[in-house]
Amino acid sequence: MSREFDRAFHDLFTDRSAALYRYLSALGGDPTLAEDIVQECFVKLYRRGAMPDDPVAWLVTVANNLLRDDRRRVTRRERITLSRHAEFPLPGAGVPADAGALATERIESVRQALARLPLRDQQLLLMRHAGYRYQEIAAALGLNASSVGTMLVRAGEAFRKAYQERYGTSS
Amino acid sequence: MAHPADGDLRAFLDEELAASLRQELEQHLATCAACRDRLSAIRADVAQTDALLDLLAPPPLHIHADTVMRSARRSRRWWVGIAALLALTIATIAGATVGRPYVRALVEKVRGGAEQPTASPPLRRAGQAGIAFAPGPTTDLVFEARQSSGTMRVSLADTTDVMIDPTSMVTYRVSPGGVIVHNRNSDASYSVVIPRRAAHVRITIAGRLVLEKLGPDVTSGPAATAGGYSIEMR
Numbered sequence: 149m150s151r152e153f154d155r156a157f158h159d160l161f162t163d164r165s166a167a168l169y170r171y172l173s174a175l176g177g178d179p180t181l182a183e184d185i186v187q188e189c190f191v192k193l194y195r196r197g198a199m200p201d202d203p204v205a206w207l208v209t210v211a212n213n214l215l216r217d218d219r220r221r222v223t224r225r226e227r228i229t230l231s232r233h234a235e236f237p238l239p240g241a242g243v244p245a246d247a248g249a250l251a252t253e254r255i256e257s258v259r260q261a262l263a264r265l266p267l268r269d270q271q272l273l274l275m276r277h278a279g280y281r282y283q284e285i286a287a288a289l290g291l292n293a294s295s296v297g298t299m300l301v302r303a304g305e306a307f308r309k310a311y312q313e314r315y316g317t318s319s
Numbered sequence: 320m321a322h323p324a325d326g327d328l329r330a331f332l333d334e335e336l337a338a339s340l341r342q343e344l345e346q347h348l349a350t351c352a353a354c355r356d357r358l359s360a361i362r363a364d365v366a367q368t369d370a371l372l373d374l375l376a377p378p379p380l381h382i383h384a385d386t387v388m389r390s391a392r393r394s395r396r397w398w399v400g401i402a403a404l405l406a407l408t409i410a411t412i413a414g415a416t417v418g419r420p421y422v423r424a425l426v427e428k429v430r431g432g433a434e435q436p437t438a439s440p441p442l443r444r445a446g447q448a449g450i451a452f453a454p455g456p457t458t459d460l461v462f463e464a465r466q467s468s469g470t471m472r473v474s475l476a477d478t479t480d481v482m483i484d485p486t487s488m489v490t491y492r493v494s495p496g497g498v499i500v501h502n503r504n505s506d507a508s509y510s511v512v513i514p515r516r517a518a519h520v521r522i523t524i525a526g527r528l529v530l531e532k533l534g535p536d537v538t539s540g541p542a543a544t545a546g547g548y549s550i551e552m553r
Binding site: 154157158161162165166169170173174177179180182183184186187190191194195251254255258259261273274276277281282295296297298299300301304305307308311 | 324325326327328329330333335361364365367368369371372374375376377378380381382383384385386387388390391392479516
């Protein structure tokens with residue numbers, strides 16, 4: 149592995165790993181899994197031995213594939229877990245809850261509102277929120293960069309509507 | 320300029336409009352109250368969306384570029400070794416079967432290239448600095464022998480590397496599957512740190528499984544005491 153590649157890799161990791169992690173954590177709802185996927189993406193990139201034409205889009209594409217594969221793997225396990233959780237009261241189902249429980253409920257509401265959007269809209273909103281530029285979003289998700297603004301407006305509206313339906317207010 | 324679309328206003332807020340379009344839009348906004356109102360509404364929507372998505376912010380990322388590079392190099396060496404071994408086998412069979420000079424030359428060339436990556440990793444010594452390496456899908460920490468004294472203190476932590484810290488010098492050999500500690504005749508005690516997110520870790524002493532961690536849980540081993548698990552090396 150050349151020194152130039154090592155330096156480019158190091159710089160890319162320093163610049164982009166945190167954004168990829170934030171994006172994956174919000175999309176998958178699991179920071180530990182997100183950290184694993186970030187590591188795996190960069191390991192794959194390093195093993196590749198050369199930078200792709202668009203490293204940011206390459207990383208997001210690989211990360212999305214790994215997350216999708218993981219979701220497929222856990223589908224059955226998740227069903228079992230959910231049925232066990234159903235034996236316990238959900239936060240907010242009973243009377244009052246402390247601030248921590250309210251915060252947890254709110255986070256869960258945000259997750260559920262996001263989950264009601266098409267995957268492409270979730271990816272779009274969360275990539276932008278993690279700090280990706282329009283060109284990067286377009287390249288990673290196979291969109292036209294000039295339509296990203298419009299799609300963000302629509303996805304944002306759908307998300308706030310879904311959240312308000314569950315939680316009542318988005319403020 | 321005609322009234323801009325919402326997407327253009329959003330791109331304007333995100334500073335994603337080309338300079339010429341941006342200037343044009345700014346001129347339009349200076350004279351169009353309706354578009355200024357629409358811009359304010361979109362700005363408020365974006366702020367609301369961001370505030371909600373901020374709730375999903377994860378804890379800080381704990382991995383570092385150097386760790387990833389080390390891990391990638393290690394697994395790369397493993398694959399290169401396998402590939403070289405495979406190439407050597409095929410070439411040897413071909414050489415033996417066909418026996419032509421160019422095949423023999425190829426065999427010699429592959430042999431020369433293959434020896435290095437498939438060679439056993441050298442023995443190393445662990446003293447006060449200890450051993451640290453990234454865990455694989457299953458990681459075996461193999462202590463070759465029982466000792467007449469010494470204890471192993473195992474703890475789980477939010478680290479990326481498995482760490483073994485002996486109180487006195489021992490030799491060890493790291494392999495893709497974990498580490499073999501040559502502790503015969505040693506009286507060292509060990510502090511072992513296992514990353515919480517390591518998928519599967521097994522610790523054996525003289526072939527006896529003394530602790531197993533599967534997923535987030537220690538599924539086999541002594542009862543947990545404050546902050547860890549204590550195992551006699553005897």
